[in-house]
Amino acid sequence: MRISQLSAASGVPIPTIKYYLREGLLPAGEQTSATRAEYGESHVRRLRLIRALLEVGRLPIASIRQVIAAVDDEDMDMHHVLGTAHYAIAPTVEAHAEDDDWRRARDETDRLIAGLGWLIDPEAPTRDELAQAILTLGRSGMPATGETLRPYAEAAARLVDYEIGTIPFDGPRESAVEALVVGTVVNGRVLDVMRRLAHESASARLFGVFED
């Protein structure tokens, strides 16, 4: 298809497509004449992935480039491609002093992950993220322990069993990464809002307020 058709098929305006081509995020089409290039389904998929990373993942172009480099790197196995996407969309851990409190929270995190038997890279930024939350809970007088965190770990593990089955691993890598990013970000929002909805409902029952 020509660039105008690619634009129609993907919903991405032509100037934006040209920008992605210049930035190297989208591979060049097959040049069929000096002024004309031919694009295919892989370009449509790539544009879908870029859009998901940009609009749903809210990633800057530099991070999108990293994720796409991972998708394109045939020497990288799927686990590490998914990991690249996962780490890119993770919130940045706030600045913190590397003091005793931090080290205790970080140790608690590592112990917890080991106790769960989860296979997590020792350098995963998610470890710091969890340590940060444990630190905040402690400082708010609600200390987190393996005991208090277990319901969250169990809920997460149960959901992931379900979610992992919805990712299309049998197709092109791009589609799997797109589903992972959209699923992680948006279903994360779904879970968060469901939890606040369930709170409201539980409170209404507890205090006998029935709004109907």
Add this chain to the structure above:
Amino acid sequence: MRISQLSAASGVPIPTIKYYLREGLLPAGEQTSATRAEYGESHVRRLRLIRALLEVGRLPIASIRQVIAAVDDEDMDMHHVLGTAHYAIAPTVEAHAEDDDWRRARDETDRLIAGLGWLIDPEAPTRDELAQAILTLGRSGMPATGETLRPYAEAAARLVDYEIGTIPFDGPRESAVEALVVGTVVNGRVLDVMRRLAHESASARLFGVFED
């Protein structure tokens, strides 16, 4: 206690305490002389709540004022006090066209909540939040239905059964609201990062990558 002791007991600097007094967020102490006021435990609790709303909930002063007005309003029942705090810490729903897609997502949300038997205010902003997520999923080619959303609703309900039991409803309202805010925000972060950790582990198993 005097203002210096209140500062020591709460960890809040004296100029900040004076600012909260001027803003009406902290009630005045009992004036014992022209230049001296006496503060009590309720002031320490109030400062804890303000800190939780400010540092954990990241609320602007105007929203903190609303939550505190609810806590102070003896005519407002506890369910509505908690609701005021909950709605204040909810993320703002992004701007969206009030078009057919939006109305469909909003109807789907209301149907889902009714189907779950949850008691949710018809005007709850969380309804719009969920509709927004449903809209994004649909636009990303991952349409959400009662079926695909049920695992999230079930996980949320199970967690809330646990969480509601950790809120101290038998003490002052301030402490309950503080626990609700910290618990909702920080345990929300815990749940989100646990989910991404569980994903990494599930992917490591699926693709046979064992990092140890």
